[in-house]
Amino acid sequence: MLLFLNKYIRKNEIKEGIALFNTFTGNTHFLPHPLHKLIAFLAAEPCSEKALLDVFLSSFQKSLQEQENATKQFQQFITEALKSDIIIEIN
């Protein structure tokens, strides 16, 4: 299963994160730092959830607490982003 950035998504970096516009639905979404990095990764190329998580975690401190928090943030992002059609899962 690979994650893709929805091709209808347009993005604009703003100071505290990234603004996303879905040209199909007309909806606007916002992602604060550091989640904007996930959009940049997926925009570059689709990848699996695991690979995306690994890349995301590598930008955090190695402490357990940091890693756990980051993973939680990541999971929340995946759930919300799939629900709002920002990202798509394809086999």
Add this chain to the structure above:
Amino acid sequence: MLAQFTLPIGPFNFSIKTDNTAVLKNLSSLYGDYHFYNHSPFIDFPITITTRSLIRRFIKPQVDFFLDEFAPFKPLPKDQSFAMLEWGMNWCITTQAHQFLIFHAGTIEKNNKVIIMPAEQGSGKSTLTAAMVYSGWRLFSDELALISVTDELVYPCTRPINLKNDSINVIDNYVDNAVFSTIAKDTHKGTVALLKPPKASVERMFEPAPLHFIVFPKYVANIEAKLTPINQIDTFQQLIQHSFNYHILGEQGFHLIARLLQNVTCYQFEYSDFEQAKKLLSSLVD
């Protein structure tokens, strides 16, 4: 008998036809500094305000607002006719002028720097706008911020300022020689009166200027005026909520707001006193 006036208001040419004496009287006092056309230019919004005929003329007389021959609203009591004209003019712009991204905001300018003040009804933005423009700031509008999708400048559509309930007295006391329209009671917004715009603002109604600040105003009793920086995500979200036509402009509106935010500083603004408010806002642009 219908009298007709044609005048430019910022980027738009309006023509106003009416048989209503209150409208005529208020037009001549509040629009006294405007340059009415002698010839017939292309009219963007042909407006007619007429008193309802037949039965209604005698039992609780009412007036109708027409854009060309279309009546977008239900009729209103005759004593609200001038207020209806102003509300109707706002409606014309917000539903049709999609060459602009339009926000519900007080819009003022000084030193070629525009501040837009997006806010809900009842937040005091019109009162604050009135105080500011009678203290040296240029009035663009107390209700509408028009940002061109082509050149990204803010365009004035200088018109009388809508004041409600207590604000009418507040501004009457604050501004020397304030000229008001007739007061309309029991409107859907309460008691309403319109304040004549400053002559200097009317004379510069064709001059756009760049946006520098987005300030979300809130009147809080007895507070010391303060500006609190607000993050761009919150600003963006609030701008969408305060916009009339973001949903129509779509992607174009999205990119426009993002580009504006690159060069604009955004604040929450709380105030209770006009002098403090003036000082603080002036410190942004001086």
Add this chain to the structure above:
Amino acid sequence: MSILIQVLSEPKNLQNLTISQWQTLLSQAKTSQLVGRLNYLMEIQNYTKPSYVKWHLESAYKIAEKQRKQAIVEFLEVPSTLKNSTSTLIFLKGAAYIAKNLPCSFGRTFSDIDVLVKKQELRKIETILKFSNWLKTNVDDYDEQYYRTWMHEIPPLYHETRGSVLDIHHNILPSTNKHQPSAAEFSTTSVLIEDIGSIDTLDDTDLCIHMAVHLFTESEFHHGLRDISDFDMLLRHFQKHDKRFVEKLIQRAQYLGLYDYARLAIRYSHIVMSTPLSSTTLESLQSNSLFVTFFQDFCFCNIFKPNHSSCRNWKMGLAEFLLYWRGHILRMPLKLLLPHLFRKTYKRTKDYFKQDKDLTQLP
């Protein structure tokens, strides 16, 4: 001929208009909801838009484009919502023009998305839609009953968050109409929509016939000119790809027992909008009765006009009156029509005096 009809029937006339002509044209076009279409016609020909009118044209077009996008979202959402509860879901009218990417769909403003479903599945469909955030619009009980029984649709539903409005029909014509081809007799076609998949709509001839039936059983013609302009654009487009299209359309209409509606549509599209037709076709479109021809010519030539003071006259008023009755009589038997019309008039009079209590419409 009004300036709006002049330019629609011959877009070359859009060039070199004076300010005064544009003023009248824009007024007529706004009244008729055709400003977006003017923009489209100018853009495909690359005509220069005068600076004073440019934003009017483009703003109307932006609104229409927004509606197009909304319709496409519903091409995805509605079939997906109803996939287990309906065997038939056919998009009609404006939604069909968009699905097929027809020239008349560009710059065209419309309010509702029309779909046709099977009558037996209607109840199930209503329930599913209700639980998917589709709400009833504000109609009173009587109107709801009228919609269900005598029209061929349930009252429109609107989506709570997306704002789209859905008109669900369960038959092509109202139950009382003399000619009753079942919806199943109409030919459907699948259209592939990019990134969405296939949706069903009527094929080209049946799309035109359905439009003709709808238009010529109307009792109120609030967007009559837009509709006949749509029909004109449909014919011109289909004829470009198939010179025998109109012939086939007539044959098909005869087969469905709906020839008279097709005849009226083609005839008045030609008379009002100057749709090019062969002389043999033209001759065949004449009615046998001189009186009927006179009556219909009077009514339809005067109703398909901008409803604006720049071109409105007493004839249009009379045509409205005659066609109002004609439309109702076609749809309802007289013994039901009279109480229905009485009730509508009573309600309108009541509302007129109640008006000052409802001021919530203002900005």
